[in-house]
Amino acid sequence: MKNTLKNITENKIFEWSVVSVIILSALLIGAKTYHLPPTLVHFLTYADWAVTLFFLAEITMRFIACDDKKRFFKSGWNVFDTLIVVVSLIPIEDSEMALIGRLVRVFRVLRMVSIVPELRILINSLLKAMPQLSYVMLLMFIIFYIYGAVGSFFFNTINPVLWGDIATSMLTLFRVMTFEDWTDVMYETMETYPLSWSFYLSFIFFTAFAFLNMVIGIVVSVLEKENAAHDRLLLEQNEEELNQLDKIQQELDEIKALIRSGQR
Known part of the structure; x- marks a missing residue:
């Protein structure tokens, strides 16, 4: 399973899929800045959770596929990605920390840097x-x-x-x-x-x-x-x-x- 996940995470199709989801996440963040009907707001909320779960699955696959698990967190980009995903999982939308939750979701766009080698x-x-x-x-x-x-x-x-x-x-x-x-x-x-x-x-x-x-x-x-x-x-x-x-x-x-x- 480790070799299979390593082949998947190193595949260009998978990388561009992650980039596409990051772009979708940016569009969802931009859409929430407009005044939208309640139905569309609920749809955006579910879509946002779907994006978060995708990122969770992606970071988990990369962690399992890594040969040295300790070395995985020595990379600043991996630590950044993990923190963004973990904080995004915390349900703080309806609390006093809602602003922080929105800011964290904005920073998810920066994951584009950790995915694209040229940006790194x-x-x-x-x-x-x-x-x-x-x-x-x-x-x-x-x-x-x-x-x-x-x-x-x-x-x-x-x-x-x-x-x-x-x-x-x-x-x-x-x-x-x-x-x-x-x-x-x-x-x-x-x-x-x-x-x-x-x-x-x-x-x-x-x-x-x-x-x-x-x-x-x-x-x-x-x-x-x-x-x-x-x-x-x-x-x-x-x-x-x-x-x-x-x-x-x-x-x-x-x-x-x-x-x-x-x-x-």
């Missing part, structure tokens, strides 16, 4: 890039803080809503970095300080051009390393399978030779 590579790349990204984000925060303080000192009297304090100034600078009507902010201060355009252009150069491109470069670099590691792993698995096939072929040749010698 993307998430793992982002997590591994976080140590390098943290230094870039720290440097970006320093730039925000310096420019926010300067903007608050000079432009506070022009528009207190945008430059009243350093926190508000940093929010305004975030608006400038994302190019959300930033020229209106610049032209307003240029009426009092004609050279204030240099303040905005230098800030945009440091943040939108330099630091954001550094973030993209770090993520792409880590993603390339993850893809290369994944390709090496697949290559090693294929080599192991080829070696096993070679050994089987050699044993078959030896058996054939013994049979022929016996017939002689």
Whole structure:
């Protein structure tokens, strides 16, 4: 039964079936945000329980098919899937915890990441890039803080809503970095300080051009390393399978030779 379940869980048809059910679960969650007739609400409730039972059966099959049961829960994705399924089984729809139950069902859509290997590579790349990204984000925060303080000192009297304090100034600078009507902010201060355009252009150069491109470069670099590691792993698995096939072929040749010698 273990080998049968392993073949089923590793089958592409089964994987795409799970993906289809996850998409159906997302559609059910979206449908519940509308005002629906009571009959349709009951139908969605039963459908939601059917999806939950399917996920329970799927995670159970994967657990039974795993060669090392302790190693199964060493994977963060398996732990995440198990927690989502277990919490979804708790009947809390009509209690004070109904909001938490709905939030957990929303997070079931994230199971798409644990099922599709390409999405797992993307998430793992982002997590591994976080140590390098943290230094870039720290440097970006320093730039925000310096420019926010300067903007608050000079432009506070022009528009207190945008430059009243350093926190508000940093929010305004975030608006400038994302190019959300930033020229209106610049032209307003240029009426009092004609050279204030240099303040905005230098800030945009440091943040939108330099630091954001550094973030993209770090993520792409880590993603390339993850893809290369994944390709090496697949290559090693294929080599192991080829070696096993070679050994089987050699044993078959030896058996054939013994049979022929016996017939002689």
